[in-house]
Amino acid sequence: MVQLDLRFANKFVSLHEVDQFQPVIEDAHRRLHSGQVPGADYLGWLHLPSEVIKSGYDDLTSAAREIRESADALVVIGIGGSYLGARAAFEWMKPEYYNQLPREVRGGPELYFAGNHLSAAAQKDLLRVLEGKRVYLNVISKSGTTTEPAVAFRILRSWLQQQVGPDEAKRRIYITTDAHKGALKELSDTEGYRTFVVPDDVGGRYSVLTPVGLLPLASVGVDIAAMLEGAANAEEKLNTPELSDNPAYQYAAVRNALYRKGKNTEIFAYYEPSLKMVAEWWKQLFGESEGKDHKGIYPASVGYTTDLHSMGQFVQEGYRNLFETVVRIENPVSELTLPSTPDVQDGLEYLAGKPLAFINDQARLATQIAHVDGEVPNLLLNVNDQSARSLGELFYFFELACAMSGQLQGVNAFNQPGVEAYKINMFALLGKPGYEQQRRDLIGQLEQPAKG
Numbered sequence: 001m002v003q004l005d006l007r008f009a010n011k012f013v014s015l016h017e018v019d020q021f022q023p024v025i026e027d028a029h030r031r032l033h034s035g036q037v038p039g040a041d042y043l044g045w046l047h048l049p050s051e052v053i054k055s056g057y058d059d060l061t062s063a064a065r066e067i068r069e070s071a072d073a074l075v076v077i078g079i080g081g082s083y084l085g086a087r088a089a090f091e092w093m094k095p096e097y098y099n100q101l102p103r104e105v106r107g108g109p110e111l112y113f114a115g116n117h118l119s120a121a122a123q124k125d126l127l128r129v130l131e132g133k134r135v136y137l138n139v140i141s142k143s144g145t146t147t148e149p150a151v152a153f154r155i156l157r158s159w160l161q162q163q164v165g166p167d168e169a170k171r172r173i174y175i176t177t178d179a180h181k182g183a184l185k186e187l188s189d190t191e192g193y194r195t196f197v198v199p200d201d202v203g204g205r206y207s208v209l210t211p212v213g214l215l216p217l218a219s220v221g222v223d224i225a226a227m228l229e230g231a232a233n234a235e236e237k238l239n240t241p242e243l244s245d246n247p248a249y250q251y252a253a254v255r256n257a258l259y260r261k262g263k264n265t266e267i268f269a270y271y272e273p274s275l276k277m278v279a280e281w282w283k284q285l286f287g288e289s290e291g292k293d294h295k296g297i298y299p300a301s302v303g304y305t306t307d308l309h310s311m312g313q314f315v316q317e318g319y320r321n322l323f324e325t326v327v328r329i330e331n332p333v334s335e336l337t338l339p340s341t342p343d344v345q346d347g348l349e350y351l352a353g354k355p356l357a358f359i360n361d362q363a364r365l366a367t368q369i370a371h372v373d374g375e376v377p378n379l380l381l382n383v384n385d386q387s388a389r390s391l392g393e394l395f396y397f398f399e400l401a402c403a404m405s406g407q408l409q410g411v412n413a414f415n416q417p418g419v420e421a422y423k424i425n426m427f428a429l430l431g432k433p434g435y436e437q438q439r440r441d442l443i444g445q446l447e448q449p450a451k452g
Ligand SMILES: O=P(O)(O)OC[C@H]1O[C@](O)(CO)[C@@H](O)[C@@H]1O
Pocket: 079, 080, 081, 082, 140, 141, 142, 143, 144, 145, 146, 149, 204, 205, 288, 416, 419
């Protein structure tokens, strides 16, 4: 199970400050489990792992097998919660240069992500890479109306149809969307695309253990059964309101105790580059859940030791509103030892024979001590290894911690009304039918002479 080590936070938060959350957590736990919290329509993730295991997912496995056997490349089209979880797990599980490995080594298709931006350059680069390959598409959008994936799908679908004709293109498209509504659902029904469902009661950022994450991951050979088992284990172990037995609730309590002392920016720090997208997933989870009512802890991330040479100065000595949450892999995947080269004067011979993992972990320890000295509280989350099972545990751990943290902050942790503001302006500026008045207002606003 994920372990929370508070030795680098004790200086900043004392035990009684954490313990005072116990009665509130007990009540929030009861309300979470009885569906009496704001946003209660979106609590499907709470027992999702055990329920998915119980109900089975054979149809998903057989679709994944077909993609795995037939595709040279799978393009996952989605944004936010409809892509971050799959990408986080892909990068956690697979080698950094997975797409460049020979197919026999990969055992499945190359994997690309599209529809998570509106950049023509990036989209064109992708089309160039896909040229000549047998391409499958998995379009993922719970609402089925999100602009970025819709734009990418239109471009990739036309491209695929040109390559292989409309009938074969249709066979190579899988849609993951709402069971009943949305433009993507309607399109799937008219075109006859094969579809998977995002459950009604699971919001985007909590959806990695639904077909949203499971289909692409199974298609590249990630052991989704192990990931679900890990998550189900966390679901069971963390189903207790007792703070002393529940590291997810401890994490929620400590970050809120720090927030009340003015630490309003949390930096997710990792020492394995393969955790970069887990940090991005975590940022959406906490950012969209807590950042509302003009409150919230701002979630940021750094990849160390890389970023010690860019952000390290700020973390050590800059504005003191920070705390760090370090996610440490206790047993890293690879063994690599520094060779001995006594005749080369590079000043590194004292490290000869030392595993790189050891050097990296000493860097982690040194940094935590330094940052604590620099008045940055550090929380340490120990994860056993980089297996699918441990990732399943970690996903669930953060989901539960986030839901609890949202209760402690008194926000609805399951909606994201603020995201609409840019969408409305964008639709107005782009001239979407129905947005005529907003367009006139915006243009009027933009034509005002600048003040000052
Ligand atoms: O799956 P959809 O509906 O395309 O949404 C993608 C993402 O966009 C948001 O709705 C924000 O607009 C996120 O909450 C969500 O994860």
